[in-house]
Amino acid sequence: MFYHRTNEFLYPLRVACPDPKFASMLMEQLAGQNGELAAGMQYIIQGLKCKNAKIKDLLLDIGTEELNHMEMVAHMIELLVGEQTSTASPEEFAFQLLGGGGPLWINSMGSPFSSTYVDAVGDIAADLQSNIAAEFRAKAVYERLYRQAKDPAVQDFLKFLISREEAHANLFRQALDEVQGQGVLKDFVDTSYSRQYYDLSQPRQSYRLT
Known part of the structure; x- marks a missing residue:
């Protein structure tokens, strides 16, 4: 499925100078709940079981791109950490001690990556809605x-x-438009209860379900 080309990224990576503090913040988008690893795993697992050939291809394409983004974020973290020194800051020391000066599968708070970050219910409409939200x-x-x-x-x-x-959000929205009436959208809002809005707020608000 994949061919890996060393240092062939989708965008050039460089830094003016190391910034370990920002590197620790950027870890959030490497292995955090809304990061690149989670996105790549989510779209690939959805794509592997998708029955719609066109959308299957879309999911696997974007999932593959997310893995490239993951590699880019990891390399950017490495550049921001910089060279190991004997007078390291607390952020530098954490990277040196735990990761040998490089990134790890943890978020910005030090929590490890979890497969619970991956949303894949096996319904084409529900999964695409989840993907749009993930991109946002x-x-x-x-x-x-x-x-x-x-x-x-x-x-x-x-x-x-x-x-x-x-770009990914727009692609998923376009794909969602193509599956109207499928999955959980089939017979959607087909009872009187589906059209009711229970206004449980006091004072009452003006919002109404149309």
């Missing part, structure tokens, strides 16, 4: 990281990833 969540985290980044080269890299999250 990833975009939100990358935008927060962008605002924290001080290195223009790192900001450029984050802008690239933000743009790719938007």
Whole structure:
């Protein structure tokens, strides 16, 4: 399924100078709940059991790209950590002690990656809805990281990833439009109870289900 070409990334990676503190923040998008590893695993497992050939191809293509993003984020973390020194900061020391100066399958808080981050229920409509939300969540985290980044080269890299999250969200939305009436969308809103909105707030709000 895969061919690996060393250092052949989708976007050039560089940093002006090491920044271990930001590297620890970027770990969130390597192995966190909304990170690249979770996205790649989610789309690939969905694609492997998808019966729609066109959408199966889409899921596997995007899943493969997410694994490339994962590798890029991992390499960016390595660049931001920099060379090991005897006068390491707390962030540098953590990377050196636990990962030998490189990334690990942990998030920014040090929690290990979990397969519970992967959403795949086997329903084409439900999975595509979940994927759209996943791309938006990833975009939100990358935008927060962008605002924290001080290195223009790192900001450029984050802008690239933000743009790719938007592209994936649009592709999944287009795919969802093509499966209307399938999966959980079949006979959707077909009873009177499906059309009722229970206003349980006091005072009452103006929102109504149409």
